[in-house]
Amino acid sequence: MSEQQGRVAVITGAASGIGRGLAEHAGQLAMRLVLADRDRAGLDELASELAARGCEVLEQVTDVSREQDLIALRDAALARFGGIDLLFNNAGVMQTGASWELSEAQWRRMLDINLLGVTNGLRVFVPTLLAQDRPAHIVNTASLAGLLASPFLAAYTVTKQAVVALSEVLHHELAALGAPIGVSVLCPGPVASRIMASDQAGGGAAAALGAQLAQSIRQGMPAAELAAQVFAAIDDKRFWILPHPDFKPALQARTQSILDETNPVFLLADL
Ligand SMILES: NC(=O)c1ccc[n+]([C@@H]2O[C@H](COP(=O)([O-])OP(=O)(O)OC[C@H]3O[C@@H](n4cnc5c(N)ncnc54)[C@H](O)[C@@H]3O)[C@@H](O)[C@H]2O)c1
Structure with missing residues (x-):
C-alpha cells in the first residue's frame, strides 16, 4: 500500500502534459484528486478517465493568474475532501522571442501565469497547510530554464528562475517555522x-530556437516517467528534482563560471 493512498493532491495545469502525468500517477496511488486547469474540455476528459478507474476526483x-480562482479551488477542495496533502503549482505557458522584441503584454502574460500563478498558489494554500498541522508537500514546476539561460527565451527563463528562487526561499521559511511541509522544485528538460x-x-532569430525546442519536446521524456520521478522525490522529501541528468555538466560549468567570474558560454546548443 502506498503511503500516498487516500491523501489529497491539488494539481494546477492538470489537463495536459506534465500535470496530466502527475494526476494519472496520483490516481494510480489511490490519492484523492483536485484537478485544476483553464481548459474545461481537457479537464472533463481527464476527470472522466480517472473516475472510470475508480478515482475520487474534483x-x-x-x-x-486569478487569485479568486485559487481561493475558490481551495474552498472546493476543503469542502469535498476536508484537507490537502500535496500541492502542485504546475500550470505554465511558453514564450519564445528576443529579450528586446517581446511586447509588454507578452511579458505580463508570462509573469501573470508562470510566476504569479505560483505566488497566488502559495498565498492561498500555505496558510491552510500550516493550519492543518500535519505533513504536506508542495511541488513547484520550474524548468531547466530556471537554472540555465538560453538565448531567445527571455520571458520564460526569467519566470522559471524566479520560481526556483521562490521555492528555495519557501523551503527556508517553512524550515524556520519547523512546519511539517516539504518543498520541491521540479526542473525538467524536455517532456x-x-x-x-x-x-x-x-519570427527572426527566435524562430530557429522555437523549432529546436518544439522538436525536443515532441521527443521528450514521457510525462508518466517524469511523474514517477517526482513522486519518488516527494517520498524522499527531496528539494531539487532534475530528471534530465544530461544537463548537469552545463549547470556545473555555469556555476564554475560564476565562481571564476568568467563570461557565460551557452552549452545547451550542443545537446
Ligand atoms: N514540457 C516541457 O518540456 C517542460 C519542461 C520544463 C518545464 N515545463 C513546465 O511544466 C509545466 C506544465 O507544462 P507542460 O509542458 O505540461 O505543458 P502543457 O501545455 O501540455 O500543459 C500545461 C497546462 O497548463 C494549463 N494552463 C496554462 N495556463 C493556465 C492558467 N493560467 N491557469 C490554469 N491552467 C493553465 C494549460 O491549459 C495546460 O493544460 C509548465 O509550468 C512548464 O513551464 C515543461
Whole structure:
C-alpha cells in the first residue's frame, strides 16, 4: 500500500502534459484528486478517465493568474475532501522571442501565469497547510530554464528562475517555522507535452530556437516517467528534482563560471 493512498493532491495545469502525468500517477496511488486547469474540455476528459478507474476526483476550471480562482479551488477542495496533502503549482505557458522584441503584454502574460500563478498558489494554500498541522508537500514546476539561460527565451527563463528562487526561499521559511511541509522544485528538460501550442511565436532569430525546442519536446521524456520521478522525490522529501541528468555538466560549468567570474558560454546548443 502506498503511503500516498487516500491523501489529497491539488494539481494546477492538470489537463495536459506534465500535470496530466502527475494526476494519472496520483490516481494510480489511490490519492484523492483536485484537478485544476483553464481548459474545461481537457479537464472533463481527464476527470472522466480517472473516475472510470475508480478515482475520487474534483475538477474545477481555474485560471492560476486569478487569485479568486485559487481561493475558490481551495474552498472546493476543503469542502469535498476536508484537507490537502500535496500541492502542485504546475500550470505554465511558453514564450519564445528576443529579450528586446517581446511586447509588454507578452511579458505580463508570462509573469501573470508562470510566476504569479505560483505566488497566488502559495498565498492561498500555505496558510491552510500550516493550519492543518500535519505533513504536506508542495511541488513547484520550474524548468531547466530556471537554472540555465538560453538565448531567445527571455520571458520564460526569467519566470522559471524566479520560481526556483521562490521555492528555495519557501523551503527556508517553512524550515524556520519547523512546519511539517516539504518543498520541491521540479526542473525538467524536455517532456512530451503541448506547451509549444501556448507560444506566441514571433519570427527572426527566435524562430530557429522555437523549432529546436518544439522538436525536443515532441521527443521528450514521457510525462508518466517524469511523474514517477517526482513522486519518488516527494517520498524522499527531496528539494531539487532534475530528471534530465544530461544537463548537469552545463549547470556545473555555469556555476564554475560564476565562481571564476568568467563570461557565460551557452552549452545547451550542443545537446
Ligand atoms: N514540457 C516541457 O518540456 C517542460 C519542461 C520544463 C518545464 N515545463 C513546465 O511544466 C509545466 C506544465 O507544462 P507542460 O509542458 O505540461 O505543458 P502543457 O501545455 O501540455 O500543459 C500545461 C497546462 O497548463 C494549463 N494552463 C496554462 N495556463 C493556465 C492558467 N493560467 N491557469 C490554469 N491552467 C493553465 C494549460 O491549459 C495546460 O493544460 C509548465 O509550468 C512548464 O513551464 C515543461
